[in-house]
Amino acid sequence: MQLNLTLRKAADIIQAKFIGENPEEKMGPLVADSRVLSPGDTFIALKGNQYDARQFIPQALKKGVRAVIAQEAGFTVPHTS
Numbered sequence: 001m002q003l004n005l006t007l008r009k010a011a012d013i014i015q016a017k018f019i020g021e022n023p024e025e026k027m028g029p030l031v032a033d034s035r036v037l038s039p040g041d042t043f044i045a046l047k048g049n050q051y052d053a054r055q056f057i058p059q060a061l062k063k064g065v066r067a068v069i070a071q072e073a074g075f076t077v078p079h080t081s
Contacts, residue, residue, distance in 0.1 A: 003027055007067050010042075020067065028066040039064030
């Protein structure tokens with residue numbers, strides 16, 4: 001799904017803190033399945049009953065996602081190097 005929002009506006013809408021380099025950049029396509037991410041996508045990391053997609057944030061960053069939207073605050077992203 002493609003939305004015409006800046007990363008800052010998306011963060012404001014969900015009452016999140018923007019962390020990154022360019023808050024005025026447009027969001028990429030929204031993708032919740034980390035297996036099919038492409039560079040420029042925005043990864044939606046949801047915590048479900050069986051899986052916690054937040055654990056895939058480091059891999060998503062390595063795939064070149066433009067942004068990550070995580071479901072809950074308080075989750076620490078491990079270093080990706």
